[in-house]
Amino acid sequence: MNILETRSLSHNFDGLRVLTDVNLNVLQGEKHAIIGPNGAGKTTLFNIITGTYTPSQGKIFFKDKDITGLGPCNIQRRGMGRSFQITSTFDRLNAFQNIRLAVLSNRKIRFNFLRFVDKMTDVSLETIDILKRLNLFDDRHFPAGVLSYGKHRCLEIGMALATNPDLVMLDEPAAGMSAEETHTAVELIQRLTEGKTMVIIEHDMDVVFKLADRITVLHHGTILATGTPEEIKANEQVQAAYLGRLEE
Amino acid sequence: MEAYIAQGMHGLAYGMVLFLVASGLTLVLGMMGVLNMAHVNFFMLSAYLGYQVVAWTGSFWLALLIAPLLTAGAGILMERFLLKKVHAFGPMAELILTMGVAFIISDGVKAVWGTQNLPLSPPGSLSVLVNIAGVQYPAYRLFLIGLAVAILLLMALVLYKTRLGMIVRAAVADAGMVDALGINVPLVFMTVFGAGTWMAGVAGVAIAPILTVSPGLAAQMGMDAFIVIIVGGFGSLGGAFLVAILCGLLSAFGVQFLPQYASVLLFVFMAVVLAIKPEGLFGEKES
Amino acid sequence: MKRNLIWTLWAAGVAAVALFPHLFGVYYANALILFAVWALFAVSLNLLLGFTGLLSFGHAMYFGTGAYGAALALNHIKGLSIVPAVIIGMIAAVILALLIAPLVVRVSGTAFAMLHLAFAQLLYVLALKLRSITGGEDGISIYPRPDLNIFGLLRIEMNDQNFFYFAVIVIAAALSFLWFFTKTPFGQIMVGMRDNSKRIGYLGFKVTYTKAVVYAVSGGFAGLAGAIYALLQSLISTNDAYSMVVSVYPIMMVMLGGVLSYFGPIVGAAFFALIDEWIGSGQFQQLLLKLLSLLLPSSLAQRVSDFFQFEMILGLILVLVTLYWPLGLAGFIALQRMRWQMRRVSGGPQRSAT
Numbered sequence A: 001m002n003i004l005e006t007r008s009l010s011h012n013f014d015g016l017r018v019l020t021d022v023n024l025n026v027l028q029g030e031k032h033a034i035i036g037p038n039g040a041g042k043t044t045l046f047n048i049i050t051g052t053y054t055p056s057q058g059k060i061f062f063k064d065k066d067i068t069g070l071g072p073c074n075i076q077r078r079g080m081g082r083s084f085q086i087t088s089t090f091d092r093l094n095a096f097q098n099i100r101l102a103v104l105s106n107r108k109i110r111f112n113f114l115r116f117v118d119k120m121t122d123v124s125l126e127t128i129d130i131l132k133r134l135n136l137f138d139d140r141h142f143p144a145g146v147l148s149y150g151k152h153r154c155l156e157i158g159m160a161l162a163t164n165p166d167l168v169m170l171d172e173p174a175a176g177m178s179a180e181e182t183h184t185a186v187e188l189i190q191r192l193t194e195g196k197t198m199v200i201i202e203h204d205m206d207v208v209f210k211l212a213d214r215i216t217v218l219h220h221g222t223i224l225a226t227g228t229p230e231e232i233k234a235n236e237q238v239q240a241a242y243l244g245r246l247e248e
Numbered sequence B: 001m002e003a004y005i006a007q008g009m010h011g012l013a014y015g016m017v018l019f020l021v022a023s024g025l026t027l028v029l030g031m032m033g034v035l036n037m038a039h040v041n042f043f044m045l046s047a048y049l050g051y052q053v054v055a056w057t058g059s060f061w062l063a064l065l066i067a068p069l070l071t072a073g074a075g076i077l078m079e080r081f082l083l084k085k086v087h088a089f090g091p092m093a094e095l096i097l098t099m100g101v102a103f104i105i106s107d108g109v110k111a112v113w114g115t116q117n118l119p120l121s122p123p124g125s126l127s128v129l130v131n132i133a134g135v136q137y138p139a140y141r142l143f144l145i146g147l148a149v150a151i152l153l154l155m156a157l158v159l160y161k162t163r164l165g166m167i168v169r170a171a172v173a174d175a176g177m178v179d180a181l182g183i184n185v186p187l188v189f190m191t192v193f194g195a196g197t198w199m200a201g202v203a204g205v206a207i208a209p210i211l212t213v214s215p216g217l218a219a220q221m222g223m224d225a226f227i228v229i230i231v232g233g234f235g236s237l238g239g240a241f242l243v244a245i246l247c248g249l250l251s252a253f254g255v256q257f258l259p260q261y262a263s264v265l266l267f268v269f270m271a272v273v274l275a276i277k278p279e280g281l282f283g284e285k286e287s
Numbered sequence C: 001m002k003r004n005l006i007w008t009l010w011a012a013g014v015a016a017v018a019l020f021p022h023l024f025g026v027y028y029a030n031a032l033i034l035f036a037v038w039a040l041f042a043v044s045l046n047l048l049l050g051f052t053g054l055l056s057f058g059h060a061m062y063f064g065t066g067a068y069g070a071a072l073a074l075n076h077i078k079g080l081s082i083v084p085a086v087i088i089g090m091i092a093a094v095i096l097a098l099l100i101a102p103l104v105v106r107v108s109g110t111a112f113a114m115l116h117l118a119f120a121q122l123l124y125v126l127a128l129k130l131r132s133i134t135g136g137e138d139g140i141s142i143y144p145r146p147d148l149n150i151f152g153l154l155r156i157e158m159n160d161q162n163f164f165y166f167a168v169i170v171i172a173a174a175l176s177f178l179w180f181f182t183k184t185p186f187g188q189i190m191v192g193m194r195d196n197s198k199r200i201g202y203l204g205f206k207v208t209y210t211k212a213v214v215y216a217v218s219g220g221f222a223g224l225a226g227a228i229y230a231l232l233q234s235l236i237s238t239n240d241a242y243s244m245v246v247s248v249y250p251i252m253m254v255m256l257g258g259v260l261s262y263f264g265p266i267v268g269a270a271f272f273a274l275i276d277e278w279i280g281s282g283q284f285q286q287l288l289l290k291l292l293s294l295l296l297p298s299s300l301a302q303r304v305s306d307f308f309q310f311e312m313i314l315g316l317i318l319v320l321v322t323l324y325w326p327l328g329l330a331g332f333i334a335l336q337r338m339r340w341q342m343r344r345v346s347g348g349p350q351r352s353a354t
C-alpha cells in the first residue's frame, strides 16, 4: 500500500524547469532512497512534498489524501516529518530544548500557557530518552549553534525523528560528515527508524545500499528508474547516467 | 477645472520630491538591508544647511550645490564609522542605531537653528507665475519638477548604463550576489549610501522654499517616504516611483477635498494595499 | 537553608515596598511607580524583540491605547472603579493588537518594524485630529482618581499612597505573569520562532497564530502599563501616548538591560528612569555646564551644554549602546559567566574544521 504518491509532478522556478512528470511511490513501511547527481532536483522534490512550494503541476497524495498546496505545518500535522540538507536547528536553544520542541509537537502541546514546561515530567523524560538514543545526552546543555558538526547533524535528524512521524523524509543526513561520523549516523538512523517508513536522499552508495529497500534515481528532474538495489545496480540507463561514473 | 490642474501640478511636484527622498531609502534598503531611519533627518539637515548658505552668501544656487554635498558627506561618515561597526549584530541593531542618529540630528538642528520656521525664498528669477494652459502657476514648482526629473534621469542612466549601476541592481535583487562577484563591496555600499543621502539633500534644499525650514520637516516627509517604500515594496524603485507620485496626488487632492483627514488618507491607502499584498505592490515575497 | 534565604529576601522586598512611601514620600513613590510602568512596558516589548525576534517601532500604539482606553472609560462611565478602568484599557490594546495582527504576522524583520512605525504614526495623527474624543494636544484628564471598589463590599480611596500600593501590586503581578508566560510550552515555541521560524512551521506549529498570540499578549500588557501611567499622571495627551519617542523608550530600555534576558529590560527601565530623572530635574545640564566651564569660556560652555537636550541624549545612548554594548547589561553578565564556565568545563564542544 502506498503511503505517499506523487502524480505527474512538475515544477518550474521562474521558468526554469526543475522537475518533470515525477511519479514517486513510497510503500507503507519501506525504506526508500532517492539518489541522483547534484542539481537533479531531489531537495526540490522534498520541498514540494513537505509543503514548501506548491507544485506547478501534478498532485501529491499522503495516506490516500490529497495534500497538494497544504503548508509545511499542516502536512507535518498529518504525520510527515523531515530533516534538512542544510542544518536548520534552533541555534540559541540548547540541545535539550531543541528536542523538547519536537516532543511537544508530537504531543500536540501547542497553545499551552498554563504549566511550566520544565515541570512537564513526561515531556522531559521522553526528551532525555531521545537525547540518549542520539548520543547527545552529555551535550544537552550546549546551544545547538556551538555543537560540533557531527553532533549538530545528529540533532537535525533527531528533531525530525522525535516528532514520531508516520513518514520521515531525511535530506542527505550524512552530508559533510567524516567516514566515521557517517557510520555512526547510519546506525543511528537504522535504529531509530525501525518499523517506520522513511524516504532518504543520499549520495553515498554504500549507505544507500545498506539502508534502502527500494531506490529511485532522479536525473535532470525526471525519474530514471525505481527498483530494488539489485535492479538499480543492474539497470544500464542508471549505470550510464550515474553509477558508472562513480565506479570509475 | 483650473483648480484641478493646479492641484495636480502641486501633487506632481511633491510626488517627485518624495521620490527623490524615497529612492535613496529604498536603494540602501534593497542593497544593504539597512533601513536608514535617519534618512529623512539628513533631508532636513540639508534644508537647514541650505538656509545657512543662503544666509551667508545670498545665493540659492550655491545652497543647492553645497548643502546636499555636505549632507552626503555626513551620510558617508555615518555609514563608515557607525553602521559598518554594528553590521555584525544584525538588522535590528542597525535599525536602532540609525534611529539614534535620527534623534541626534533632529535635536542638534534644534539646538543650532532654534525651533522657529525659517524662510528660504526661491531665487528671484523663479519667484514669478507662469501661465500654462490658462492657469497661473508658480515657476519655482515647475523648476522643482524639472530638477527632480533631471536627477531621476541621471539615476536611471547610472543604474542602467554603467558598471556600477549593474552591480547595484544585481545587489538589490540578490544581496549574496555581490560577494560572489568579488566586487569591492564596501566601496559600492559607500557610494550608494552617499548618493542616497545626496538625493535626499537635494530634495531638502529644493523643497525648502515651498515648505519653509522647520524641525517638523523630517517627520512630515518621513512618514510619507516610509509609506512610499512600504507600499511600493521594499527595494523596488519602480514601485517607489509609482507610489510616490500617487502619494503626492493623493495628498494634494486630499487637502482640497478632505482637508481634515488628508494626512490620514495615505495611511488608509497603505493599510488597504497591505491587507491585500503584505509585501507591497512590487515587493518580493519573504521566503 | 537556601529556601529560608529566599523567603527572607522576599519578606525584606515586600517590607521595603510597603514602607517606601512612608520613608521617601510621595515624590519618590511616584518615581517608583513610573519606573514600574516603564519596566512593564519594556518587558512587553521584549516579549516581541528578545523572545520572538520581532522589533516593534510603534509599541506606543498599545501603551497609548491602554492609557486612552482607561481615561476615556473613566470619563464616560460614571462611578467606574479603578480595576475595570484598567482592564478596559488593557482590552482596548488587545483589540487593537488583534486588528493589526493579520497585517503584521506575515512579515518579520525590517518590514515588521516599518509597519509599526507607520501604524503608530497613524494613531498619533488620528488622536490629534479626533480632538472631540481625545482632547488632541491638551489630552484628557482623569480627576479625581477613581476608588478601588471590591465587589461593592470595600471601597478604598485611591490617594497617592494607596495608588502606590495598587500600581505596584498590579505591575508586579503582570511581570510575574509574563515571566511565567515565557516558561510555558508556548513560551518555548515563541523562542524557537525567534531562532528559526521556518523550522517551527515544519514541526507543526502555526507560525502566524503563534505570532498573533504573542503579539496580543505583548500589546495587552503594554496597554496595562499605559493605563497605569494615565492614572499616575491623571492626564493623558497625544504626545505622552502615541508619539515616536514613546515607542523608542522601551527599545532603549531593552537595549540597555539586554534583549536576551527576561529581567534585563527591567534593569534597563531602572537606568532609564534614573537618566530621565537626572535630565528632567536639570541636574545633568548643571553638571555638564560646570564641567564645560572648566574647559571653555562660559558663553560657549552654555551653548554646548544647551546642545544636550533630552532627545539628543536619547540618541547618543542608542548609538553608543548599539556600538559598544549590543547585548546590554544582561548580555555582558551572561558572556562573563559563559567565559568562566568554558574555562571550567575542560574540552567543551568545539566546532570541527569542516
Ligand SMILES: Nc1ncnc2c1ncn2[C@@H]1O[C@H](COP(=O)(O)OP(=O)(O)OP(=O)(O)O)[C@@H](O)[C@H]1O
Pocket: A013, A016, A018, A036, A037, A038, A039, A040, A041, A042, A043, A044, A045, A085
Ligand atoms: N528556490 C529556488 N529558486 C530557483 N532555483 C532553484 C531553487 N531551488 C533550487 N533551484 C534549482 O533547482 C535545481 C535543483 O536543485 P535541488 O536543490 O533540488 O538539487 P539537489 O538534487 O537537491 O542537489 P544536491 O545534491 O546538490 O543537493 C538546481 O538547478 C537549483 O539551482
Ligand SMILES: [Mg+2]
Pocket: A042, A043, A044, A085
Ligand atoms: Mg539537495
